[in-house]
Amino acid sequence: xxxxxxxxxxxxxxxxxxxxxxxxxxxxxxxxxxxxxxxxxxxxxxxxxxxxxxxxxxxxxxxxxxxxxxxxxxxxxxxxxxxxxxxxxxxxxxxxxxxxxxxxxxxxxxxxxxxxxxxxxxxxxxxxxxxxxxxxxxxxxxxxxxxxxxxxxxxxx
Numbered sequence: 001x002x003x004x005x006x007x008x009x010x011x012x013x014x015x016x017x018x019x020x021x022x023x024x025x026x027x028x029x030x031x032x033x034x035x036x037x038x039x040x041x042x043x044x045x046x047x048x049x050x051x052x053x054x055x056x057x058x059x060x061x062x063x064x065x066x067x068x069x070x071x072x073x074x075x076x077x078x079x080x081x082x083x084x085x086x087x088x089x090x091x092x093x094x095x096x097x098x099x100x101x102x103x104x105x106x107x108x109x110x111x112x113x114x115x116x117x118x119x120x121x122x123x124x125x126x127x128x129x130x131x132x133x134x135x136x137x138x139x140x141x142x143x144x145x146x147x148x149x150x151x152x153x154x155x156x157x
Contacts, residue, residue, distance in 0.1 A: 013085070020077070025122050034066065037119020038074075039110035041067040113138075 003011065025036045044064035047055040082089060092099070110116035115124065115132070117139055124132020 017081075021118075021122060022126075024073075025126075028070070029123070032066075034063075035119065035123045036070055037115050037123055038071070039107070039116035039119060041071045042107065042110070044068070045071065 007014070028034055028036045040060070040063070043055060044060045044067040047060045047064050050056075106116075113120070113135055115135065117136070120129075120132040120135040121139070125136060
């Protein structure tokens with residue numbers, strides 16, 4: 001199987017995106033000493049709305065403003081990229097309820113794993129954190145098994 005089969009739209013946008021993400025989290029860390037993982041952004045933003053004690057940990061409440069700006073920057077960056085590239089937005093055919101269940105499972109996994117794929121995969125591995133390396137291996141193995149299982153059952157195809 002060649003790259004054109006795996007990536008019919010090419011790989012340039014993946015490379016550019018990866019470089020920009022790496023540059024962004026590197027600058028965040030180099031300039032502020034802060035680590036930009038999205039599961040903590042999610043928890044910190046919930047501290048605005050939830051009364052649960054978990055969301056009112058001092059570290060979440062103190063960091064929620066910059067984390068909210070970080071998340072908005074990701075959304076704005078994607079919107080700018082879409083606009084400049086001239087591409088059409090990708091619309092999924094997956095029903096909302098399947099997306100909601102997947103989001104819940106991913107969110108639970110991120111909390112259970114003490115971080116998400118972006119936190120462990122980008123920031124943790126870049127800092128040579130062994131736990132993050134192991135977490136990313138587990139993420140990939142479970143994702144590959146799940147995708148193969150669902151494909152064999154004809155789900156989501």
